[in-house]
Amino acid sequence: MEAVGARSIGARVMRVEDPRILTGRGQYVDDVTLPGMAHAVFLRSQVPHGRLLSLDVSEARALPGVVAVYTGEDIARLTTAAQAGAVSGMNLSPDMKSPSFHSLATDKVRHVGDPIALVVAESRYIAEDALELIVDDIEMLDPVVTYEDALDPGKPPIFDELEDNVYLTAEMAFGDIDAAFAEADRIVRASIQVHRHQPVPMECRGLIAAWDPSAEHLTIHASTQSPHMLRMVLPDQVGIPIESIRVIARDVGGGFGLKNSVTREDVAIVAAAKDLGRPVKWTEDRLEHLATAGHAREEMADLEAAVSADGVLLGVRMDVKVNIGAYPSDPFPGAMQAYTIIMSFQGPTRLRALAGTSAALFSNKATYVAYRGPWATADFLRERLLDIVADELGIDPLDVRRRNYVVRDEPPLAMLTGRPFAGVTTRESVEQAAGLMGWDAFGERQRAARREGRYLGIGMASYLEAAPGPRVPGQDGPDIMGYETAHLSIEAGGQVVIVTRQQPHGQGHETTLAQVAADELGVRFEDITVRYGDTDITPMAIVGTGGSRAATMANGAVLHASRELRGKVISLAADLLEANPADLELAAGVVSVKGSPVVSLTLAELARVASDEPHRLPAGAASDLAVTRTYDGGRSGWSGGTHCCIVEVDVETGIVSFERYVVVEDCGVPVNPAIVEGQVRGGVAQAMGAVLLEHAAYGEDGQYLAGSFMDYLLPTTTVVPRIEIHHVQTVPTDPDVNFRGVGEGGMIVAPAAIVGAIEDALRPFGVRALEQHLPPARIVELAGTLRPR
Amino acid sequence: MTDHRANRPAPGVEIELVVNGATRSAATEDRVTLADFLREGLGLTGTHLGCEHGVCGACTVLLDGEAVRSCLMLAVQARGRQVTTVEGIADGDDLSPVQLAFRESHSFQCGFCTPGFVMSTVALLAGNPNPDEREIRETLSGNICRCTGYESIIEGVLLAARRNVEAGLPG
Numbered sequence A: 001m002e003a004v005g006a007r008s009i010g011a012r013v014m015r016v017e018d019p020r021i022l023t024g025r026g027q028y029v030d031d032v033t034l035p036g037m038a039h040a041v042f043l044r045s046q047v048p049h050g051r052l053l054s055l056d057v058s059e060a061r062a063l064p065g066v067v068a069v070y071t072g073e074d075i076a077r078l079t080t081a082a083q084a085g086a087v088s089g090m091n092l093s094p095d096m097k098s099p100s101f102h103s104l105a106t107d108k109v110r111h112v113g114d115p116i117a118l119v120v121a122e123s124r125y126i127a128e129d130a131l132e133l134i135v136d137d138i139e140m141l142d143p144v145v146t147y148e149d150a151l152d153p154g155k156p157p158i159f160d161e162l163e164d165n166v167y168l169t170a171e172m173a174f175g176d177i178d179a180a181f182a183e184a185d186r187i188v189r190a191s192i193q194v195h196r197h198q199p200v201p202m203e204c205r206g207l208i209a210a211w212d213p214s215a216e217h218l219t220i221h222a223s224t225q226s227p228h229m230l231r232m233v234l235p236d237q238v239g240i241p242i243e244s245i246r247v248i249a250r251d252v253g254g255g256f257g258l259k260n261s262v263t264r265e266d267v268a269i270v271a272a273a274k275d276l277g278r279p280v281k282w283t284e285d286r287l288e289h290l291a292t293a294g295h296a297r298e299e300m301a302d303l304e305a306a307v308s309a310d311g312v313l314l315g316v317r318m319d320v321k322v323n324i325g326a327y328p329s330d331p332f333p334g335a336m337q338a339y340t341i342i343m344s345f346q347g348p349t350r351l352r353a354l355a356g357t358s359a360a361l362f363s364n365k366a367t368y369v370a371y372r373g374p375w376a377t378a379d380f381l382r383e384r385l386l387d388i389v390a391d392e393l394g395i396d397p398l399d400v401r402r403r404n405y406v407v408r409d410e411p412p413l414a415m416l417t418g419r420p421f422a423g424v425t426t427r428e429s430v431e432q433a434a435g436l437m438g439w440d441a442f443g444e445r446q447r448a449a450r451r452e453g454r455y456l457g458i459g460m461a462s463y464l465e466a467a468p469g470p471r472v473p474g475q476d477g478p479d480i481m482g483y484e485t486a487h488l489s490i491e492a493g494g495q496v497v498i499v500t501r502q503q504p505h506g507q508g509h510e511t512t513l514a515q516v517a518a519d520e521l522g523v524r525f526e527d528i529t530v531r532y533g534d535t536d537i538t539p540m541a542i543v544g545t546g547g548s549r550a551a552t553m554a555n556g557a558v559l560h561a562s563r564e565l566r567g568k569v570i571s572l573a574a575d576l577l578e579a580n581p582a583d584l585e586l587a588a589g590v591v592s593v594k595g596s597p598v599v600s601l602t603l604a605e606l607a608r609v610a611s612d613e614p615h616r617l618p619a620g621a622a623s624d625l626a627v628t629r630t631y632d633g634g635r636s637g638w639s640g641g642t643h644c645c646i647v648e649v650d651v652e653t654g655i656v657s658f659e660r661y662v663v664v665e666d667c668g669v670p671v672n673p674a675i676v677e678g679q680v681r682g683g684v685a686q687a688m689g690a691v692l693l694e695h696a697a698y699g700e701d702g703q704y705l706a707g708s709f710m711d712y713l714l715p716t717t718t719v720v721p722r723i724e725i726h727h728v729q730t731v732p733t734d735p736d737v738n739f740r741g742v743g744e745g746g747m748i749v750a751p752a753a754i755v756g757a758i759e760d761a762l763r764p765f766g767v768r769a770l771e772q773h774l775p776p777a778r779i780v781e782l783a784g785t786l787r788p789r
Numbered sequence B: 001m002t003d004h005r006a007n008r009p010a011p012g013v014e015i016e017l018v019v020n021g022a023t024r025s026a027a028t029e030d031r032v033t034l035a036d037f038l039r040e041g042l043g044l045t046g047t048h049l050g051c052e053h054g055v056c057g058a059c060t061v062l063l064d065g066e067a068v069r070s071c072l073m074l075a076v077q078a079r080g081r082q083v084t085t086v087e088g089i090a091d092g093d094d095l096s097p098v099q100l101a102f103r104e105s106h107s108f109q110c111g112f113c114t115p116g117f118v119m120s121t122v123a124l125l126a127g128n129p130n131p132d133e134r135e136i137r138e139t140l141s142g143n144i145c146r147c148t149g150y151e152s153i154i155e156g157v158l159l160a161a162r163r164n165v166e167a168g169l170p171g
């Protein structure tokens, strides 16, 4: 533990969470048992697309130990069908055609794993036995699998009420795109694919719903990133008002964006619990998870770039397609990526014009969900395009980056979208990464290695991450995720309690928020408790933890609330000690007169006076030691940086190994460097998985092919190398809060750096990597070791 | 109030085993996995289930000192044997050396994989008190962590190993 008086911010303070999780005392949702609790499992479709002709659950209902079996018909009676995004009004977007659907299939099944029936039994084992006794009759329909299928007028619409499989179309333009193309020396074209892969938190989804019929009150225990989101989305569907719903989430075993939605299973479990009047638990298994919990990133773009002779991007036209699967996620439909991929494409470049069209398409696949940097394909497209421009023009990719990335305080001072390039350190990070890697000397090594039949490659990519990032001047008010509120109070024993709306699931907010408050308040780190995960006490938030917002938003709210609370403490102490507030100091939880430490009051004494002896306070003085503070993000800056790696590709086996991986990043002031490093490395590891291993694959017939960890391969200790992390000197943009988000960075930029390095290694084979997924089988194809099938 | 337990089928067999040093006996069905028995039968929810098909290692426990996947075993197979779970290795509030080294190395994030890594590491260091990084990576390649990128976990094992050496354990 840090010495008393030492600054807590910036220290590698050991995590408060760790003694609990290291000894098995964490409480994840499946660890919760309620009296009288029953267990639920879902019967799921084996076919991708079909009409449900009949469903016979009579034998299952008769099995001893079965409490109830719900069909789509039952659910249609107990709940109201919904449109995704209704809570935010997003379902009414003019370019969107929103289908309504129930939590269980009523008329059709729309992907492998679509829930058809819900069995509730005395034990999980019995519930699974009962599944075997259900008989369904499904008439198969033509499956819609690919982008081409979705755009094919000959394919059946997945939702009968819509005439086709186009969910949303968008079109947007910034700058003078025609002028950019008129001025261009070269036009560079590329069609780039990102494959379907998925977040895969190690804890699957899960929910316990308990309905109290006498109080007409619902308590939910959930594995979620956003407890209040359930309260906001459920009422319209299950007919319970928001004020009668309490959501509790203690430890959450990872999320990465997947647990930032309310799923159809959530609705069905709540409906069953309310109907039965007893608690119902659903714990998803891994097969269900891989097939149905949510996939991400199946996106492609046709790019056309107007380029100057020296490799500068003048303008880009892009046409984006997003394959969002069957049921849009609620409340943030994956269709949003049709916008964000265009809006985020520019990154740190000086691009002058951008014109994009996009379409989000339905298919017979699992729901598209957010995954760590939901717009990440934008960064992949941009960085891949820069490498392709370098290759076509015969310029070093490092020089192309130098020519394209903005220099701080030189024009342009803002992105095409209007967001200022405030405090960007991209160029510094590029130079630092190139220097660390010995970029200039690498060519010689690469040639020498090739002479020995070894294929080395180097790749680089940079990014900016808005979490929330600088505001567009004149655009006030919160974005979709809102402002951040924190409550701080001093309890009777002198303990400081922070209540946050964040829902940590690995990010260590119990530690970092306390670090910020310790410094600002003058209280020992161990005298601060962070509470979260109970909607009865936490401030409202549609998103709890997501979008890497805690660093700026939650730390900022706690920092300002701490200052305000410190002011209250000092003013109360000044009244009681009859001292001038300016003469008082607060350190280690004791207020004393500077220079005469014997004249002092502890926080516990102050808290007692405030609560028990208000008559001792002067008239008008605040009689509580509590503060609620909402923070708007201040003058938040960008996170960003550069990744650079050297790989070796074995062209016989297709195996890629990392010789060195360097991250140079700027996340402002790190509150706890160990936590920052963990976030960066975790993101890079996921990117390594995405490029080398992971694929949520479907067959041409729409069958799901990756339903176990033997098929959906995750990176292990033998795949992920050591990852070096270096920091660039940050440029403060706010007078008080310069902590910046770091959660997405690794995952959004690393795929481009890795694919760039692999392409560079395979240059002797004339390879251009136009896809993100390069598993061994694909690499041997590209290298010509094996002929493509 | 209806008695919902009325139609619950009778549990099958009575088994006795030693869990974290204490003799425990409980009734279980033949088909119940060791993991479910520990979690539901004995309330030891520290052992986690990340896949239930033997790949992720989250469910790792020690059976007579050997690391095993409790999702792949039946409870009845542990009859009469010694089982150690993540709840059984700290001494009250004092973390075990492996837990302490992981804590000091900021090894974990969400904590879901953690019990499995702790138990796999305890087994590894029991057999080899001072493994090198390659040995650590090979042994722990059967445990999946989605949060950390592993480096912090490897650092934790190396720290525990260094302390073994300092304590004079053969390496």
Ligand code: FES
Pocket: B048, B049, B050, B051, B052, B053, B054, B055, B056, B057, B058, B059, B060, B069, B070, B071, B072
């Ligand atoms: S739960 Fe046993 S190995 Fe994954």
Ligand code: FES
Pocket: A202, A253, A254, A506, B108, B109, B110, B111, B112, B113, B114, B144, B145, B146, B147, B148
């Ligand atoms: S710490 Fe989250 S899975 Fe390992």
